[in-house]
Amino acid sequence: MAKVLMKGNEAIGAAAIEAGCKYFFGYPITPQSELPEFMARELPKAGGVFLQAESEIAAINMVYGAAGSGARVMTSSSSPGISLKQEGISYIAGAELPCLIVNIMRGGPGLGSIQPSQTDYFQATRGGGNGDYRLVVLAPSNVQELVDLIIEGFDIADQYRNPVMILGDGMIGQMMEPVEFKKPKTRELPPKDWATNGTKGERKPNIINSLYLSPEELEAHNIRLQAKYQKIRENEVKVESYNIEDADVVIAAYGTTSRIAKTAIAQLEKEGYKVGLIRPISLWPYPYDEFNKISDKCKGILTVEMNSGQMVDDVKIAVNGRFPVYFHGRLGGMVPTPNEIIEKVKKIYGGEI
Amino acid sequence: MEERIIIAGFGGQGVMAMGQLLTYAGMIEGKQVSWLPSYGPEMRGGTANCNVVISSDDVGSPVVLDANTAIIMNKPSLDKFENSVVKGGKLFINSSLIDRKSERDDIEIYYVPCNEIAGELGNARVANMVMLGAYLEATKVVSVDSVLAGFTKVFGEGKAHLLPINKEAIEKGAEAIRKQAGVTA
Structure with missing residues (x-):
């Protein structure tokens, strides 16, 4: 068709x-x-x-x-x-x-x-x-x-x-x-x-x-x-991952927010940053195991959501203390921008947060 | 290649339809496309805008904040989106309804008297198609044929009899750009 x-x-x-x-x-x-x-x-x-x-x-x-x-x-x-x-x-x-x-x-x-x-x-x-x-x-x-x-x-x-x-x-x-x-x-x-x-x-x-x-x-x-x-x-776990074995920072995001993250990642790559993505497709069952594939050199996980931080709890369970977990969210119907994500990733890179 | 477009105007000016026609045309040409409308408690005469992305790769964010092109059909939309165009981008202004010039000097600006041209064609409602013709002529992002192929998909088979007047409007819009290019060259 x-x-x-x-x-x-x-x-x-x-x-x-x-x-x-x-x-x-x-x-x-x-x-x-x-x-x-x-x-x-x-x-x-x-x-x-x-x-x-x-x-x-x-x-x-x-x-x-x-x-x-x-x-x-x-x-x-x-x-x-x-x-x-x-x-x-x-x-x-x-x-x-x-x-x-x-x-x-x-x-x-x-x-x-x-x-x-x-x-x-x-x-x-x-x-x-x-x-x-x-x-x-x-x-x-x-x-x-x-x-x-x-x-x-x-x-x-x-x-x-x-x-x-x-x-x-x-x-x-x-x-x-x-x-x-x-x-x-x-x-x-x-x-x-x-x-x-x-x-x-x-x-x-x-x-x-x-x-x-x-x-x-x-x-x-x-x-x-x-x-x-x-x-x-x-x-029934479903997940899409991108470059998590080689990333210095991994973004976790789902739904349309993950697309905004992808736009940010493409821009960051142009500037020489190595950023991966874990995009859970099934939110339950959650793809906890996928986070085990992240390289040890990763400086932190940035969870991006259109809320005040909900999936970030599952990310913390998945990461189990192995990496610091950061969060960026917009509230009330506002949508995060690629630039906001880029800024946050750079701060994680620079050890500023 | 990625073309990120903002199209804005009054509700009823056909800005959503312009976006859908471009999106269809992109799809017909085998590109990745998305069309995202602003939605809200809005009505005819209120403001309306949509974001279109036409790309050779998967479309990331469907939200267009930094547009390659903005197509502006009324004055409030010019005030709102003039600065959303990236340096070197293109701005199309419906000079029939917008009495000021753009303040940008780092982008290409096209002034198209869409409503006047549509009036000369005898159908005020094709002003959006005049603008679409101007856009296609200046950017060549998709072909006119692809846009026309999407026409009945967007407007329904019942509007097929309006295809000739819309085609004519697209041609007149293209002509306006060619004239402008002749003047500035």
Whole structure:
């Protein structure tokens, strides 16, 4: 299929339909409203159902129901709307249902702003809802990768019976880039024999639930969940690295921020600096091991985010004291500039910080 | 090769569409491209701008702070982006709506009376295409044919009948640059 130019938000919808998504439940919010708009127009043509719910809370519970019936289903929102969905997300994780949740982040806290941000890293990777659960969290840095991760995300969700979150920011939702729709690597997906899609009088009813009143049973359920999360940690880490074996400073950044870092690195290289990049694509499971490949001569790791320092905690866990860890962030919907990053890297080089 | 462009004007002047046409044209020519709109609680008559990157390599930051080229359709945008052009870069000014000259002396400046030329063509709404023609003539970043190939992708098949007037506007814009080059040479 030839490349087409698409806005990030619309590309998400097109990729989901390509992946066989049949249900979309959502509620509009900037900067992702083009996605429900696209789904309202296109999903019915593909034999699916688009429904604008009365609220985000209703939307995520509709996802819970549709996922329970074994259908491929997606919802999307931006930061404050994703906060509203947290209860439902916890239930879906507890009931072990596959679905895709898209968060096109904007500035916070509260209603915040509509400009791009990465302030929901903690919420996404640490669990915004209650309970010992994990989402697979994938963070694309361009529209092509966004499409690829949406398509693969549905497979990951089905393979592990786990909700998958696509974490982008307002910039990637709004920008246009060329995309093509490619088949993901083939995964062996288990049959959905747990789905509540009618017994046809041939089997006992399936029950979708996250309530276990016996603590022994709930502990066993949790142990099973943790074993599943461990398997995901072993199999689903995604990361891009650049020049980390030879770098004097390594930048850690994800999503669109990593592109700004790349522009800074290209400029620094012209001036003779050796700067590497670790770009986590899966934020959970986090690519901790990648940091072990960094050369001993490295003077420090600079984490760059559009927040006050959230992923930097994972960088510190990964580095485990081997290198000093520095941080540069912009807040409230402001975007870091290549020059800010260049200045900071030079200070690390010069031992000024 | 990397062309980093800021296009700015009033909402409704077609600045987003100009950016999309350039982005499409770049893609058609096999280059790496990105188009990033400013977005906000804005409306017709408010300010609008977009950033376009056309590159032979992967596009790093899609945010253009240091532009090779700025295309400026109204006065508030000139005030805002005049200093965003790098030394040696190009600045295109819609002289129909902007009554002052640029204060820069380290860049190439083109004054194009877009609205007047569009008026002569009998369609005020093609002022943006006049400017696009001027830009293409002065920079040759992408070809006119590639831009025209992207026309129905940006505006929809329903606007295909407007292709001739838009093509004419592009030609008139190019002509304005050729005249200007003749004068200054």
